[in-house]
Amino acid sequence: MSFLSALRSKVSELGLFDQANAEKKPSRDELFRDEFHLPESQTIQIDSAAEVSLHYNETAKNSQDFSSPTTSPLVNGESHVNHNDVFWSGRLFLTEQYLIFKDGFNGRDFNFTIHLSTIRKVERLPSKSYVFGLIITTFSGLRLTIQFIGIRSNSERFSLLLKKSLDTNLGCVKQLKPFLKTLYSEYLMFKNSPAGQDSDLQIPAGGLGLMFKFPGNTKKLRDKSKMRLWFEFMKVNGRNLNIVKQEMFYKLIRVGLPNRLRGEIWELCSGSIYSRYENIGIYQQILDDNADKTSIAIEEIEKDLNRSLPEYAAYQSDEGISRLRRVLTAYSWKNPDVGYCQAMNIVVAELLIFMSEEQAFWCLCTLCDKYTPGYYSKTMYGTLLDQRVFEALVEKTMPILWEHITHNDIQLSIISLPWFLSLFINSMPLVFSSRIIDILFLQGPRTLFQVALAIMRVNGEKLLKTTDDGSFIQVIKNYFGKLDESAHPTSKNETYRQITNFQELLVVAFKEFQDITNDTVKSYRRKHKNSVFSNIESFIKRTQIRNLPKLPNLDTNNLSNIYDRFYQVLETDNIQKGTGSSLMNFEQFEKFLSQITGWVIVSNVADSKNQEEFLHRLFVSWDSEFQGGLALSDVAIGLNKWTYNDLMSMIKTFFDLYDSTGSGYIDKEGMLQMSEGIIYLTRPLREGWVFDSITQREIDQVIAKRMNEYKKLLAENPDNEDVISPPNLTVDEQFYRHRQGERYLSAASKFLQNCFSYARPEQEIDELKTEDHLISIHDDDRKSDYGELATEEYIDEKDKKKSQSLKANKALDPDHPLAMDLPTFRMVILADESYELFFGEILASSIDINKPIKNAQSHFNIRNMFDTLVADGRKVANEVRRRIDDVQSITSPTASTFKRSRATSSASKHQASVDEEEDDDFISSDVGTTDTDLLKGAEVNVLNESKDNAKEKEASSA
């Protein structure tokens, strides 16, 4: 992949992100899903205040009989309310597939997430009780009493909806059993149940650690004790898809997860377990569907496979490498906008130590979406943004250190970048980075910031002594190497002495920086987003423009405008279609050209066929890669060809457009189409929307003539100046419009006539070609050159028309086919004054790429479209004015006499002394003195009315 194409895709992606993030407030459902890590599919069906208690049901505690689904969800059972149970009050939510509760205190004291397919029984609390309540039992023996609070009807509705949802989820229950087989927690519980003792239950597919040993010393890590604690916890609180989380849950994670359960708790905390449950088999399917394909991402993945935690045994084996390859590859297909980014290899290598491929895959998806947004994108905007956020947080929390860092020009963000990008995995030993990831999945993105800040804080004293990047990095490197050593080696207190650097780091991170919440991170990201984004944008723009070929007709300013317009047109459509393409399709092309040319009109009804044909032809000829879309470079190169300032080049550009095979000749059909093309392009002139310079010259001459006559009159009658009207400087526009239209119409017919009479018989040309050893091109080949555009319809239409015109015109006698070469075409154009002018000046100036995008936002209209040409027209008008002024200044004695005497005369007429100053101001003058003829003249006047102008008129009326 070329640098250019890479950057192209970056831009489109950036545009997407920018607009998607136009600060729209997340909906309640989105916030809810985020809080409980639920998949996109879930929305709140109903919620209610409730009190909940957990009742440990001894009889069901080790039951593995989860094959019998909920058959009668609502039965009136005997009271299970044990009055010793603690009731937690909070809010209960029902989504399509989950029942969720959150305590009202801090949401962490007691909450649960239960997939409906795990519910085996729902009983109604005895009706004699004054409360409305349910008892819910899940397959793992979790037994929850729920008492609804609030109006009875809502409670009834809740339970009705719950019943309905349970019914619709009956299908899921079948999937539950095989899914549970993929979970280590189930294996653990069953193995330790009486039934499990003598059964040959298989360990679920898990991480590479099961095969290659987990990193670190399991004894030292006290994995066995941790495992027992989890076992006890899960016996009471359930697990995986039906779990109650109480304080113990968080504690167990903070002390570090046992290796064998780690993967499952990661997916539980991140919520990727829910995506996996919802998408069973999809991972394998993505791999199968793309089995034989290759991509740039795959090539890049391949290069890094041997560089991903190479010190870990599994990654010196085929097994480990293949798993890594498969997960990274599957992700690159799942999310082609990201594809593959270096550092993902390291992250996935870590995940795969503790997770099966499928687990790791879904976990990676969730990680990239929710925890490290934009980190691995093609612009890596998330990485850049979070480094900026980190710097801002250092500045806020450790101002002295920050001051030191900036003073010494230490590049903190460069140093911290790999921590964030690879979740500390490559920076510190695996046993420690794994524990940071434990907490990351539990607490969200703030974890990375808290740990990074704690690293700064803990090493603050030493860092303040460093004065350059090198020594700064060295301090941190040394520190990472000593994480397992005592933080207080010299302390007399034994327990104090046993605290390791790593433990201290976590304490500092989560105690001292507990104020850094996920919301803090979000708000800092919002704050710095714009500046980071505009930096990236301008970098990409610079790069793309620099990578364009040298284009003599376009300066940097033009290119910058083309770039802006190109992506503006693309982005709006990208949002709608959700694609990340950086190619312009035909509709976008039409829109693009409508903004910068005088001839393209979106939804052009009057001339749609000609426009369509011409634009398709243009589109295909600009599509250098034949990919059905135009890249920025295609558009720039194309525009360059159409903005030559000289006649000959423009004639060639036009000729080449119709000589699509590059044969150097245009056949009869081509000539007809050329003629139609020119007719289309000259429509604004034919319809008189704008005057060309020939018409302007005519107008100019008429006015100059009137001026001269006036001068002559003045000279001949120096005493009668009062009665001589100054010349009328307006013309009958309608007349000239019509006249110009006629001229262009006759040019069009003359063009075809000339083509046919100057073109040579094809036979001759064929002979010429063979002489020149040119490959002769058959008619069929030419047709196919209409490419994908050559729909049946198109060709049919053409053929019909062809035969019609053939009959009508003798020159098109099919027995004598003709062809025209460039010199002939040139001659034909030069034979007509209007067409010569059109190719020499008007065509190039009808494309305006000087206008920056801001001024062009207004909606398309004819005025706008002809701005350039109108401006040119004005130039001519001004020219006329200038000449008149010249005339005046040449005859200045006369003029001044005229002026003075007029003042005198007007004074005498009105019997009042009128100031010359006032006299200049025609608006303040008496309207009654202006006759209606004059008003008419003023209305149709195309010229800029100036004071002088009005003064003259006024004088004439006086």
Place this chain on the structure above:
Amino acid sequence: MNAKSSTSVKLVLLGEAAVGKSSLVLRFVSNDFQENKEPTIGAAYLTQRCTINDRTIKFDIWDTAGQERFASLAPMYYRNAQAALVVYDITKPQSFIKARHWVKELHEQASKNIIIALVGNKYDVVENEEEGSEDSKRKVSIEEGKQLAKDEGLLFFESSAKSGFNVNEIFMAIGHKIPDTSAGAASVNDNRNSERVDLTVNNDSPVNGNANCGC
């Protein structure tokens, strides 16, 4: 003893992937050449001290690494660099195009007086080829490199991290151009003169001469 002055120079390496940036640094810092397996995320940091005319120069080297998409991080790296090595591979024309890009980028965006050396690496590959031979592996001529260097006011070298050819010279030449901050008075012109002298003296490589051109 001489009152030696010490200057530290932040230097960044830019260029297409696999042109030999890391290898050049390794050669300069450890006089070694090997396939590096270390995955670098973002950029690797290395330092090397050397003495030029009684002056100790400490190079703080940021060796940028990674895929294409890491290019958007580049501004972070060159932001306050005093020197840059823009490296291309003389057997890969595409890498020269990219070098051109980096030079422009630096001139437009980096600090005004940044000293840039353009380096065409992997000279060893073409070392024993006959000049202008038909199937030469060389795809970027030395003239093209020189021309770009001349147009843009860069130091220019062809080098080989593998053989060590010209590697130290690159850093020496940069060191010479670094103004002596502690001495203050040392003029740039003086440095230029001494640079030429030094290069001729130090250049003991068998294929000397044509490859270096301190512009």
